[in-house]
Amino acid sequence: MTPSVTSAVTDGVRLLRETVCRLHAELVRYGLVAWTAGNVSGRVPGADLFVIKPSGVSYDDLTPESIVVCDLDGDLVDGDLAPSSDTAAHAYVYREMPHVGGVVHTHSTYASAWAARGEPIPCVLTAMADEFGGEIPVGPFALIGGDDIGRGVVGTLRGHRSPAVLMRNHGVFTIGADPRAAVKAAVMCEDVARTVHVARQLGEPLPIPQTDIDRLHDRYQNVYGQR
Amino acid sequence: MTPSVTSAVTDGVRLLRETVCRLHAELVRYGLVAWTAGNVSGRVPGADLFVIKPSGVSYDDLTPESIVVCDLDGDLVDGDLAPSSDTAAHAYVYREMPHVGGVVHTHSTYASAWAARGEPIPCVLTAMADEFGGEIPVGPFALIGGDDIGRGVVGTLRGHRSPAVLMRNHGVFTIGADPRAAVKAAVMCEDVARTVHVARQLGEPLPIPQTDIDRLHDRYQNVYGQR
Amino acid sequence: MTPSVTSAVTDGVRLLRETVCRLHAELVRYGLVAWTAGNVSGRVPGADLFVIKPSGVSYDDLTPESIVVCDLDGDLVDGDLAPSSDTAAHAYVYREMPHVGGVVHTHSTYASAWAARGEPIPCVLTAMADEFGGEIPVGPFALIGGDDIGRGVVGTLRGHRSPAVLMRNHGVFTIGADPRAAVKAAVMCEDVARTVHVARQLGEPLPIPQTDIDRLHDRYQNVYGQR
């Protein structure tokens, strides 16, 4: 860790490494990831840093210490392992979207199937209206290795209610105020991707009027859960 | 707890909190719920009260003490947390259906897919005749936040053999003599929703004559299990 | 236990209760059963008896002691609980097929979906040729409560290579030389029912010539496993 990192930040990093390590187990529990194909990151409070999964490490072998720290250019700042190969995309989101505190990337089956067809998931479930406020949009086809994926994620989600984007022929990126919220969005994205897929297999789901989608989304964002 | 609650009721509440807490694990085990999207409630014997899941709490974190007590208007009577955002619907069912001792709500995948198309599940399996006595019906589209969902559930299930209703574009509500029976109905509803969906994917399931459905339902309700 | 039961039989019953209790966990592990809907039985060596699951008891709550003993008319001979409501069908199989030492019944999803359409599963996988020696046949629609189901199972499987039958609009019965072999057949039946269903969703599976099916079946029955 560079000397510029204060002890408050050091504590924040330690806690965040534990949180982000633990949240990867949720990706496994909900069947969103195979082998090592999925990652969670979280922005360090009060610093231009984020923590992220190391590349190619099994979820079983993840420990808080193995989680690496990067700056907002995606360069390694602290940690013994190489960061996730998706680090540049996460970094781009943190640079461009200051309100985002957590990012998740998966290739979860049903969401990736919609992404392979380049088709947004229509909002035909009240749970989708609640969580996504409308359809889940599709982002562009983009190659890994530069800012293309990050630019596609940000360009699609900016100004959109949905915290999830289906990157064409690729998979899902979700954002949230913190890593747990981004993981929740990834879990709910796959859940509604599957239910709407299954509904569509035998006919057309009934539409929900836009005014009802708006009311459901507004209520859920303001009333649900513990205050 | 208000002074009007006797010690017998207090004991009943304590036991019911344990039961209802434990039954949420069955929703998880059978894959009926993602994140926190599903809830079980149970009527307190001898009192106009029911217990229900707190809003937005993870199934892992549920304890008997965290389960809240509400009156039949859905207002919190005992507990430290806000009740489930579906509490009004549960309360409506308990007010209008005195024989109901347990209510379950989920967004389980296959049942919700039928609900998204607004299509009842036809009774083409002997297990469906046993448990549901015919098709599983569809209730109206209804917004959360008042009595609309509860009214839709009760209006559909009153006078119907089925303990499960598919609420349009939403999910499932099931009822039972006690919370365990309602959870069983939720588990079996998803099971038959999936099997009939799979059957329909490759053709038309064969119908079961109504007289056979009636005989199977009658036998199952009166002979199955331990007496 | 009646006085006619010798101590060798008593030992056999005790071991068989343990085996049959434990094998129910395989039905759970492979997702073949929801709630209490599936059962395993085993013939007692050297006696006109079999052991079977008690009716309506959760798989979690099964113990060797809770497994009941019945005679070949399906009447309870030993045990504190009522036998499975499918006992008459198991008893019929043991009466009519002396080489059968184990019977399993489930409503596993994909097999039951084929059964709901009344359609046999075509033999388009080498693993199906190995285990079933051809298609998995469909038995008649039959009501519970007498010998009709048992008669349908035996009438379909007698002289057939397949140890599994899809009972129309109902589910699966499998037979084996012992309860473990019948459980294996139930597991493999659902496995091939699912794979062939998935194959058929996007086109027609390629046929396997009958002579190759015969060779595969013959080899598997005589060479596979430890001798």
Add this chain to the structure above:
Amino acid sequence: MTPSVTSAVTDGVRLLRETVCRLHAELVRYGLVAWTAGNVSGRVPGADLFVIKPSGVSYDDLTPESIVVCDLDGDLVDGDLAPSSDTAAHAYVYREMPHVGGVVHTHSTYASAWAARGEPIPCVLTAMADEFGGEIPVGPFALIGGDDIGRGVVGTLRGHRSPAVLMRNHGVFTIGADPRAAVKAAVMCEDVARTVHVARQLGEPLPIPQTDIDRLHDRYQNVYGQR
């Protein structure tokens, strides 16, 4: 073990038996195998030997000691149990492909469904480009019991980027530099087989240009993971 086997080889065999035993648990975890239908093998460093699962033994019962050692003709060299009935196919691969250090065979559901139709899996996901470098090819129909399966595997994979082949009407064989890489290929093969199947159920996936597939494959083979 024959006298020609040195103590370095003996150590290698011991470690490899542990590795291969443990890797079978990954097949179970990812749901690639039912009952005993799937096996992992690994080439012994510095010797014309490989270790493989014994035939018909449950994954629960596998121990490092139960894993058997065979020569490259597939004949048993060390071990108390009969080797997997697929041993001849593994042996053929080790004989013909000196760079291969691990082989896996499964009947995983979605991959076997493509195999039943004799249809290669098109490369419409970036994860497929990464791991397989293009489509996953189909090998010929071949009977067990001689070199036919091994010849089909080698004939299809030689000169192909994909480490996985769908053997017609049968299942999957994967290869890798070591057994862990072959298991990863088997896990990823089923993952993409399922996602592309689901995508195809509701329309046509969008193609990925060959130049992008090439770039993705090249990058993944050279950059991903820890160096």
